Amino acid sequence: MKGNEAIGEAAVCAGCLNYFAYPITPQSEVAEYLSRRLPEVGGTFLQGESEVAVSYMLFGASAAGERVFTTSSSPGISLMAEGMSYLSGAQLPVVIVNIVRGGPGLGGILPAQSDYMQAVKGAGHGDYHVLVLAPAGVQEAVDLTIDAFTLAERYSNPVLILGDGMIGQMMEPVEFPDPETIPPPQPRPWATTGMKDRRQNLIRSLFLSPDSLEYNNMHLRAKYDAMERDEVRYESYHAERKMDVLIVAYGTMARICKTAVDVLREQGLKVGLVRPISLYPYPMQVVHEAAQKAKDVLVVELSTGQMVEDVHHAVAGSRPVHFFGKTGGNIPPPDRIADEVRKLLVKKPGKSRKTGRKS
Amino acid sequence: MKHYTPAMARSRVTVFTGNFGSGKTEVAVNFTLLLAAQETGVRIADLDIVNPYFRCREASGLMEKAGVEVIAPAGGWKHADLPIILPQIKGMVESKQNRTVLDVGGDPVGARILGSLAGSFVEDELDLIVVLNGNRPFTDTVDGACKMIEDIQEASRLSVTGLVGNTHLMESTTSDVIRKGEDLLLEVSGKLGLPVRFVTVGKGLLAGWSGSPPRAPVLALTRHMMPPWIESEKQGSEVFKNRDGSTAARR
Known part of the structure; x- marks a missing residue:
């Protein structure tokens, strides 16, 4: 259907x-x-x-x-x-x-x-x-x-x-x-269904x-x-063990990211995904704990950056949080997401990384 | 198993109608590409005024590469949800030249657009096809399918001349799903006296077909209207292969 x-x-x-x-x-x-x-x-x-x-x-x-x-x-x-x-x-x-x-x-x-x-x-x-x-x-x-x-x-x-x-x-x-x-x-019992034998419901x-x-x-x-x-709901995909990059995405975008995770993992890269299902209440604790297992966090949305604020809140400065977004109805394919992940991986260890957004 | 060939398509103008979500566009694109592999000058017009996404204009690049002329709203209008009827379409129907395919919007609402062209069609040039997916709401029974066909005839002011079976369950389609869909299709065909042109079977399923083959000719279907994660999964892995010739990690 x-x-x-x-x-x-x-x-x-x-x-x-x-x-x-x-x-x-x-x-x-x-x-x-x-x-x-x-x-x-x-x-x-x-x-x-x-x-x-x-x-x-x-x-x-x-x-x-x-x-x-x-x-x-x-x-x-x-x-x-x-x-x-x-x-x-x-x-x-x-x-x-x-x-x-x-x-x-x-x-x-x-x-x-x-x-x-x-x-x-x-x-x-x-x-x-x-x-x-x-x-x-x-x-x-x-x-x-x-x-x-x-x-x-x-x-x-x-x-x-x-x-x-x-x-x-x-x-x-x-x-x-x-x-x-x-x-x-x-x-x-509070519904306004006619008073009958009870007190008025307002x-x-x-x-x-x-x-x-x-x-x-x-x-x-x-x-x-x-x-x-x-009522917190989420899906964790390869985000239980140590990762290089944790992706956080929801809805359609998470589905695309999942394919990207599969492609990257086939190539031996340690990448996982947390997909919030309940957006309020947000899985703050889950995202925080998953981020501790990763070096970097990448948030992907079909927007210029909205959920990323909740991810910043959850990660609370403990890991660099990066952002990738597309708008207008342009939907990035999995290989585009994979490229964004690779960009984070090629950075030399020891070099200081900026926390913040980019688009 | 009998395969559907372009030689079996005798009419100059083939019009695909059907209920909303029956797979008209996918069928129309596959049918057009099949014709274009054998003939030159094949044209397709996107007359879908119902669907906002997954319209044949989204496969225009692919079809143009195959030598098909695609007539669809251009520029910003490509993505509009407006009932745009291009004037060229009437010309295409009346020209008496070139193999022409019309992909019409779903349900009687979508078929109404044909009413405005009804006077332009030449009877022996036209094959007005209803695409039937026996797993769709409202056309999953013989009565439901017959009612849909009658409503399409009324809205389009034209007589339906053929049926196409496109029963599937996406990736979960089995040979049994196709056979069950064909049973329904043949019952509708018998009741209304309409011939079955072909039934579609996904290329992947065709390779692993089990049990008795469909009785109607089979058109091997390739899916083009796909959500991005499926479409690109394939593209993605091909791209990686081309870049370094292996699936090894690149850092």
């Missing part, structure tokens, strides 16, 4: 019957697919008048106790930034998928990883985080989308799947899990008294601490 269709089917598989979205390349196939597929299972696809409208359609459906999700691409996610802040403040579980294209502004329609900061550091206002997962293939996009619904409910928090145009458009064989094995939606992000707002902030902080403790 194409990545976009597979993400749509994954949501159906997870029992999500509510999908609201606005079309934008390169993710419009999710809407195309679900507009046909959801009616078959009694679900609803509704096109919002804009992504701002969509984010509050998510708010309403989630507050009413329903599993709900949306998909968009970079400019659309910018419009949802306000909604994400409100959803986080009101602690509503929703799943949002960003199939990233090049920016800023309208940018282009080709793959990019230039929304890392927006996703991980928060596009909207206030002290909040969304849990961010980055797939590196169609099967993983399916698995993470299904997990996202459970995670959103576990933390009562938005979960963002950060893909890119390549993940959305490429085709790979996929398997869907037996729906019986997927955890059913958790009860939502879902809000407005807390006028200083203590009640601080209480909400501290409660959210405790949830983020729990995510940082329990």
